[in-house]
Amino acid sequence: MKKIACLHAHHSNISYIEKALPFASCMHFVDPGLVHRVKTDPKFAAESAGAKVEKQLKWMEECSAAAILLTCTNYIALLPEAFTSDVPIIKIDEPYFRRICEIEEPQLIxxxxxxxxxxxxxxxxxxxxxxxxxxxxxPVVIEGAFELVMTGNIEKYKQKVKHVLDELVKDHNTVVSVAQLSMVEAAEEVSDRIITPLQPLAEEVRKTIIRS
Known part of the structure; x- marks a missing residue:
């Protein structure tokens, strides 16, 4: 079983990735501090954040993984375009974006x-x-929901997300998708028509590690 090195901004993402990639052995690196520093220190964000992401990825390259998976969109945005790696880097949003770009109808994210x-x-x-x-x-934001997951109120968070998704699916003649891993379980329970980042991710990871 090939190894995937996963970089998260929050430990709650670990279980979602483990469930989505049963065919791989996942090593998890969690660093919430970088995102917090970027939010609170504009000078650091402008000058040092990209270098910090590069340093983290270089460390992960040494772990003999077949690929590196970035699950945080903030990390992805901070990664310098010129960065190169000997290990394939999978950005979790790109397979998801590819799926969205295949749809011509109006969509809600x-x-x-x-x-x-x-x-x-x-x-x-x-x-x-x-x-x-x-x-x-x-884009649609479910107000007041993220505070619940950050304080460990996972069930209340899930119920709030399910309620809003159910209303959106019923009231809008449009395609609905969820942008965050923490929303996937709720989305799957509401409707199999809701697009999630995990649906196209597994195929992308499988293809990448086969090529590596």
Missing amino acids: VFTNPETVEGTMKRLDEFAFYQNVKIKVH
Whole structure:
């Protein structure tokens, strides 16, 4: 079984990745401090954040993994474009974006963490531009939900997300997807028509480690 080195901004993502990738042995690296530092220290964000991500990935390269998986969109956004690695790097949002770009109908992308919206939508727009496709996507934030998961109120968080997703699926004649791993379980319980980042990820990881 090949190894995948996974970089998370929060430990809660570990269980979702383990469930999605049963065919791989996952090593997990969790660093919530970088995202916090970027939010609170603009000078650090501008000058040092990218170098910190590079240093972390260089360390992970030494762990004999077949691939590195980045599960945090903030880490992905901070990674310098010029960075190169001998180990394939999988950015969790790219298979998800590819799936979104295949859809011509209007779409809603649902978030619980408002601080990830701007970066995710910017990367999605750039991805669609380079794919030469036009997408009709509108972000929706579930207010007050992310505080629940950060304080360990997982069941209340899940129920809140399920309620909103259920309403969106019923009330809107549009495609709905969720942008965060913490929302996947709720989405799966509401409708199998809701797109999640994990659906296309497993196939991407499998193809990557076969090639490595």
